[in-house]
Amino acid sequence: MASPSVSGPALSLRVVAECGLSKARACELWLPHGPVLSPVFMPVGTQGTMKGITARQLEGLGCRICLGNTYHLGMRPGPELIKQANGLHGFMNWQQNLLTDSGGFQMVSLVELSEVTEEGVRFRSPYDGEEILLTPEKSIEIQNALGSDIMMQLDDVVSSTLTGPRVEEAMYRSIRWLDRCIAANSRPDKQNLFAIIQGGLDPALRTKCLEEMMQRDVPGFAIGGLSGGEAKDHFWRVVTLSTDRLPREKPRYLMGVGYATDLVVCVALGCDMFDCVFPTRTARFGSALVPWGSLPVKNKQFAKDFRPIDENCDCPTCHRYSRAFLHALFRSETAAMHLLTVHNIAYQLNLMRSIRESIVEQRFLQFVRDFMRTMYSGQERYPLWAVEALASVNITLE
Amino acid sequence: NRVKILVSGCRLGTLTNLGKNGVQTMELPGCLLYTKTGSPPHLTHDTLQAIEGVPAVVQLTLSTLVELHEVLEEYKAGIGKFIGMPESVLYCSLHDSSTPCPPGYNSNKTVSIWGYGGRMEMTASKFMSMQRALQPDWLQCLSDGDTISGETSRKRAKKSVDRSLSFLDECLQLQEKSPELQGSMMVGVIEGGDVLEERLRSARETAKRPVGGFLLDGFQGQAMAKETKLKLMASVTAELPEDKPRLIHGIGKPDEVLECIERGVDVFESFFPYQVTERGCALSFSYDYNPDPEAAVLEQNGIQDAGKNGIEKDINETSKADPEITSFEIFLKEKRYRDDFGPLVHGCTCYCCQNHSRAYVHHLLVTNELLASVLLMMHNFQHYFSFFHSIRDALRDDRLDQLKELIFRQAL
Numbered sequence: 067m068a069s070p071s072v073s074g075p076a077l078s079l080r081v082v083a084e085c086g087l088s089k090a091r092a093c094e095l096w097l098p099h100g101p102v103l104s105p106v107f108m109p110v111g112t113q114g115t116m117k118g119i120t121a122r123q124l125e126g127l128g129c130r131i132c133l134g135n136t137y138h139l140g141m142r143p144g145p146e147l148i149k150q151a152n153g154l155h156g157f158m159n160w161q162q163n164l165l166t167d168s169g170g171f172q173m174v175s176l177v178e179l180s181e182v183t184e185e186g187v188r189f190r191s192p193y194d195g196e197e198i199l200l201t202p203e204k205s206i207e208i209q210n211a212l213g214s215d216i217m218m219q220l221d222d223v224v225s226s227t228l229t230g231p232r233v234e235e236a237m238y239r240s241i242r243w244l245d246r247c248i249a250a251n252s253r254p255d256k257q258n259l260f261a262i263i264q265g266g267l268d269p270a271l272r273t274k275c276l277e278e279m280m281q282r283d284v285p286g287f288a289i290g291g292l293s294g295g296e297a298k299d300h301f302w303r304v305v306t307l308s309t310d311r312l313p314r315e316k317p318r319y320l321m322g323v324g325y326a327t328d329l330v331v332c333v334a335l336g337c338d339m340f341d342c343v344f345p346t347r348t349a350r351f352g353s354a355l356v357p358w359g360s361l362p363v364k365n366k367q368f369a370k371d372f373r374p375i376d377e378n379c380d381c382p383t384c385h386r387y388s389r390a391f392l393h394a395l396f397r398s399e400t401a402a403m404h405l406l407t408v409h410n411i412a413y414q415l416n417l418m419r420s421i422r423e424s425i426v427e428q429r430f431l432q433f434v435r436d437f438m439r440t441m442y443s444g445q446e447r448y449p450l451w452a453v454e455a456l457a458s459v460n461i462t463l464e
Numbered sequence: 465n466r467v468k469i470l471v472s473g474c475r476l477g478t479l480t481n482l483g484k485n486g487v488q489t490m491e492l493p494g495c496l497l498y499t500k501t502g503s504p505p506h507l508t509h510d511t512l513q514a515i516e517g518v519p520a521v522v523q524l525t526l527s528t529l530v531e532l533h534e535v536l537e538e539y540k541a542g543i544g545k546f547i548g549m550p551e552s553v554l555y556c557s558l559h560d561s562s563t564p565c566p567p568g569y570n571s572n573k574t575v576s577i578w579g580y581g582g583r584m585e586m587t588a589s590k591f592m593s594m595q596r597a598l599q600p601d602w603l604q605c606l607s608d609g610d611t612i613s614g615e616t617s618r619k620r621a622k623k624s625v626d627r628s629l630s631f632l633d634e635c636l637q638l639q640e641k642s643p644e645l646q647g648s649m650m651v652g653v654i655e656g657g658d659v660l661e662e663r664l665r666s667a668r669e670t671a672k673r674p675v676g677g678f679l680l681d682g683f684q685g686q687a688m689a690k691e692t693k694l695k696l697m698a699s700v701t702a703e704l705p706e707d708k709p710r711l712i713h714g715i716g717k718p719d720e721v722l723e724c725i726e727r728g729v730d731v732f733e734s735f736f737p738y739q740v741t742e743r744g745c746a747l748s749f750s751y752d753y754n755p756d757p758e759a760a761v762l763e764q765n766g767i768q769d770a771g772k773n774g775i776e777k778d779i780n781e782t783s784k785a786d787p788e789i790t791s792f793e794i795f796l797k798e799k800r801y802r803d804d805f806g807p808l809v810h811g812c813t814c815y816c817c818q819n820h821s822r823a824y825v826h827h828l829l830v831t832n833e834l835l836a837s838v839l840l841m842m843h844n845f846q847h848y849f850s851f852f853h854s855i856r857d858a859l860r861d862d863r864l865d866q867l868k869e870l871i872f873r874q875a876l
Contacts, residue, residue, distance in 0.1 A: 115833050399501050
C-alpha cells in the first residue's frame with residue numbers, strides 16, 4: 067500500500083484504490099481538520115451555515131468538508147469579526163474541514179460588475195452601495211481570516227459560453243493572479259491554496275493553463291470555468307483533458323458539479339472533489355433526490371403517498387416521515403425544507419460512498435452500469451454525452 | 465391522576481395513564497409542545513430530540529390540520545403516526561393561538577375554523593368525522609369561544625355557553641358511536657365571556673358531562689380587564705372537580721402563567737416561545753429563585769438587556785424590534801450583539817447556547833438564514849420548558865412567592 071504523498075505542509079493524499087479500467091480513484095485526503103475520503107461531494111453552506119440544518123446534523127450525516135463563500139462572508143459579517151471568533155470554524159462551530167472559494171464566481175453571477183482589470187475585480191456592494199475592489203491579495207487576506215482548510219485562488223472568471231480573446235486574456239490573468247495569491251498566503255502551513263485551471267472550452271488554452279499552473283507549487287488543483295451552461299459534449303472533454311495532465315498525487319476538484327450523473331461520469335474521468343448548490347437548493351424548492359431522478363413532493367400527486375421518499379434510504383427523514391406528510395408540511399412549514407435538505411445531503415453523500423466502495427472493491431464498472439440503468443429507464447434514454455464520456459475511459463454500458 | 469392542592473389555589477401533581485399505551489405521564493403545572501401542521505415550528509425530529517424537557521403531550525391544532533381530512537381518512541392510522549410522533553400523547557385544539565380568528569362567524573350549529581385554504585364551517589358531525597381520522601388522545605370539544613373581540617353582550621355570552629353545551633352533548637353522543645375514538649378523552653370547554661353567571665353555569669353544566677378535562681376558553685386577548693379575567697378564572701376552577709386537568713389557551717407570558725396557576729389552571733400552550741422566535745428574539749428571563757449569592761448570573765443575562773430597555777436607536781438598524789417584544793426576551797438583531805461571543809443566556813444548557821454565540825445568531829438573523837429560527841426555537845422551547853420545571857420545583861419547595869417576585873420584577 068502506497069504511503070501518502072505530501073502535497074503541501076497542510077495536505078497529503080493517499081491513493082487507496084484505482085479502477086483498472088477508467089481513471090476513477092478512491093483516495094484519503096489528510097487536511098488540518100481531519101481526513102476526508104474521496105471521491106467526495108461537498109455541500110455548500112454559503113453564509114456560514116448549511117441552510118436550515120445544524121452543524122451537528124451535518125456532521126451526523128457523515129459530512130467531513132463543506133463550503134463557505136468568501137464573497138458573502140467577506141461582506142457580512144466581515145473578516146475582522148470572523149477572525150475574532152476564531153475563524154469560520156469557530157464562528158459557525160464546525161470542527162470538520164472547510165473550503166472557501168475566492169469570491170470570484172459571485173463576481174460574475176451575482177454582482178453589478180463595474181470592471182475587471184489586472185488589479186482585481188471592482189464591484190458595487192449590494193448592501194451599502196459602496197465600491198469595492200477585490201484583488202488576489204484581498205481575497206487571500208479574507209480567506210486567511212476565515213481560516214479555511216482549502217482556499218481557492220482568485221481567478222478571472224468568464225462565462226463558459228463565451229468565446230474570443232477575452233477567454234484567453236482571463237486564462238493568462240488567472241495564472242498571474244495565482245502567483246499573487248501564492249505570495250499573499252500568510253498561512254501556508256495551515257491553509258491549502260488550490261489553483262483553478264481556466265481556458266474556457268478551448269483545448270489549447272486549457273493545455274497551456276495546465277502547463278503553467280502545474281509549475282507552481284500548490285497542494286491541489288481545481289477545474290474551473292465549467293458548469294455554466296456549456297454543452298455537455300464540451301464539458302466532459304475539458305474535464306478529461308485536465309485529469310490526463312494533472313498530477314496523480316494531488317487532489318482534483320471539479321467546481322460546481324453536483325447532479326448525480328455528472329458526478330459518476332466525472333469520477334470515472336478522474337476527479338476527486340465536487341461541490342454544488344443544487345441538492346440543497348432543490349430541497350428548499352420541494353424536490354427530493356432519489357436514485358431514479360427526483361420527486362417534487364410539493365406536487366399534488368404525493369398528497370396521499372404514504373411511502374418514505376426512498377425505501378432504501380436510511381437518512382433521518384426517510385426513517386420517520388412519508389412523502390404525504392412532507393407534502394402537507396411543505397405548504398407552510400420551514401421544517402419541510404429542513405427535512406428535504408437532510409435527505410438530499412444524505413443522498414449525495416451516500417452516492418459518493420457507494421461510488422467509493424465500488425472503486426475500492428474493484429467493481430466500479432458494474433456500479434456505473436447499475437447506476438445508469440436505475441437513473442434512466444431504458445438505454446435509449448442514456449444521455450449521449452455520458453455514454454461517450456464513459457466509453458472514452460473504457461466504461462461501456464450495454 | 466394524582467393532583468394535590470397547595471396553598472393559594474395552586475395545584476401540583478401528575479396526570480398518569482396517558483397515551484395509546486396508557487404509560488405516559490404529565491407533570492402539572494405544565495405546558496404542551498406547540499406544533500403547526502403536526503410539526504414543532506422549524507424543527508425536525510433530530511433537532512427536537514436535542515431539546516431538554518420536551519413535554520409529554522403534544523398540541524395539534526385543527527386549523528392547521530383540517531385540509532388533511534381526506535388524506536387522513538385514507539391513511540387510517542391516525543395523526544400521530546402520520547406526523548412521525550407515534551409515541552406521543554396528542555391533544556387537538558380547535559384554533560392556533562398564534563393566529564387570532566376573525567370574530568362573528570359562529571352560528572348555533574357551526575363553528576368556523578381558519579385553515580390554510582380559508583374558512584371552514586364545522587358542524588358537530590363534520591368535526592367528529594375529522595377527529596375520527598385524527599384519533600387524538602385528548603380533544604377540545606367543538607365550542608363557541610367568540611367572546612374575545614371587544615365588548616361582548618350578556619346575550620352573546622349566554623349563547624357561547626348554550627352552543628358549547630349543545631356541541632358537547634352532540635359530540636359525546638357521536639364519540640360513543642365511534643370505535644376510533646374510544647380511547648380519546650373529551651375536553652369540555654367552559655365559555656361565558658366576562659359574565660360571572662354564565663361562567664358558573666358553563667362550569668357546572670360542563671362538569672356534569674363525562675369529560676376528562678376542562679378548557680377555560682375566552683380568556684385570551686385583551687378584551688377583558690385583567691382583574692375581571694383573574695376573578696372569573698378563580699370562580700370557574702372552584703366549580704371544577706379536583707382530579708381533572710384544567711387547560712387554558714392563549715396565555716403564554718411568564719407572569720400571566722403564574723397568575724393562572726394561582727387560580728387553579730394546570731396546562732398551558734407553548735406558542736409563546738414560538739412567537740418570540742418569530743420576532744428574532746431569545747427568551748432570557750431568569751426563573752432561578754435560588755440564585756447563587758454572587759447573583760452575577762442575573763446581571764450577566766442583563767435584566768437591563770431585556771425588552772424595551774436599552775434598545776439602541778441606530779440609524780443603520782435595518783429592522784426594528786417587533787412592538788410585541790416583551791421584557792422577558794432579548795432582540796438579537798441589535799447591533800450590540802454583533803460581536804458578543806457569549807451564549808444567548810449564560811448558564812443555559814440548550815444546544816444553541818452550548819454550541820453557538822449571540823454573534824453567530826445575530827449574523828444568521830442579519831443574513832436572513834433559516835438556521836436562525838432553528839436555533840432560536842431550540843433555545844426558546846428549552847428555556848420555556850425549564851421555566852415550567854422551576855414552577856413545579858418552587859411549588860414543591862414552597863418557594864412560589866420567591867419565583868413570583870423574581871418573575872414579576874422582570875415583567876416591567
